[in-house]
Amino acid sequence: AQSVAQPEDQVNVAEGNPLTVKCTYSVSGNPYLFWYVQYPNRGLQFLLKYITGDNLVKGSYGFEAEFNKSQTSFHLKKPSALVSDSALYFCAVRDMNTGRRALTFGSGTRLQVQP
Amino acid sequence: DVKVTQSSRYLVKRTGEKVFLECVQDMDHENMFWYRQDPGLGLRLIYFSYDVKMKEKGDIPEGYSVSREKKERFSLILESASTNQTSMYLCASSLLGRGTSASLEQFFGPGTRLTVL
Numbered sequence: 680a681q682s683v684a685q686p687e688d689q690v691n692v693a694e695g696n697p698l699t700v701k702c703t704y705s706v707s708g709n710p711y712l713f714w715y716v717q718y719p720n721r722g723l724q725f726l727l728k729y730i731t732g733d734n735l736v737k738g739s740y741g742f743e744a745e746f747n748k749s750q751t752s753f754h755l756k757k758p759s760a761l762v763s764d765s766a767l768y769f770c771a772v773r774d775m776n777t778g779r780r781a782l783t784f785g786s787g788t789r790l791q792v793q794p
Numbered sequence: 795d796v797k798v799t800q801s802s803r804y805l806v807k808r809t810g811e812k813v814f815l816e817c818v819q820d821m822d823h824e825n826m827f828w829y830r831q832d833p834g835l836g837l838r839l840i841y842f843s844y845d846v847k848m849k850e851k852g853d854i855p856e857g858y859s860v861s862r863e864k865k866e867r868f869s870l871i872l873e874s875a876s877t878n879q880t881s882m883y884l885c886a887s888s889l890l891g892r893g894t895s896a897s898l899e900q901f902f903g904p905g906t907r908l909t910v911l
Contacts, residue, residue: 688834711898722798722884722902723837730898769836773898780825780844781852782900784837 681706681774685785692760693793700755700768700788708776712753714744717767717787726768729753740764760792797821798903800885806909813872815906817885824890826868827900828852828860831882843868844890875910882907 682705692698704710711730715723727738734746744755753770767789771782801816819826825844829837829852839852841860849860857879861869868887872879886900 685836713899715902720803720905722904723886723900725899725901728899771837781827781839781842783839784829786834786836 702770823887
């Protein structure tokens with residue numbers, strides 16, 4: 680079975696400071712990992728993904744994420760937060776070695792960036 | 795531009811009614827998905843379809859059914875709506891995803907917020 684944990688319901692950061700949103704995963708094989716963002720009253724928007732290769736993945740809006748196999752983590756990061764980054768962030772995983780086509784999502788982390 | 799549309803943004807129905815939620819994608823994607831989103835629970839997969847007339851149960855299929863008669867359209871049906879089906883419903887689509895070179899990200903519609911009274 681595949682699962683994702685986002686241990687923080689909410690992360691608060693001041694504008695201009697670096698931000699980290701945490702994600703850990705569990706799969707039996709190798710993972711495909713994703714980050715999505717949801718702005719109020721909107722669907723989810725794709726931010727970035729890790730499939731294979733470089734452990735540091737760069738995505739939209741200046742976000743990046745680091746795949747750490749030994750810690751089974753895929754934390755989302757940004758060097759300098761903007762107020763407009765305030766949103767709900769979801770981590771998702773798919774196990775490459777199973778036939779399951781769908782992603783499993785975490786419970787979400789609300790990011791609040793204060794001016 | 796990639797587009798997934800859902801028939802309604804907001805819907806209010808009464809207990810026992812039959813409810814249809816429609817989703818259309820214009821990207822010629824093979825896979826289509828229905829999720830429900832609830833606070834603190836994230837997104838949970840209800841059903842997905844990988845081809846016309848093909849469907850598979852997700853993690854929470856009870857009380858729901860689906861229909862995929864055309865590649866671009868995937869419908870979620872609540873046979874007899876209940877108050878515990880009040881939720882945000884999200885439709886998504888993706889390519890089939892063969893091999894690591896295939897694009898696997900899912901593209902989401904704006905969601906339908908369903909209230910069952």
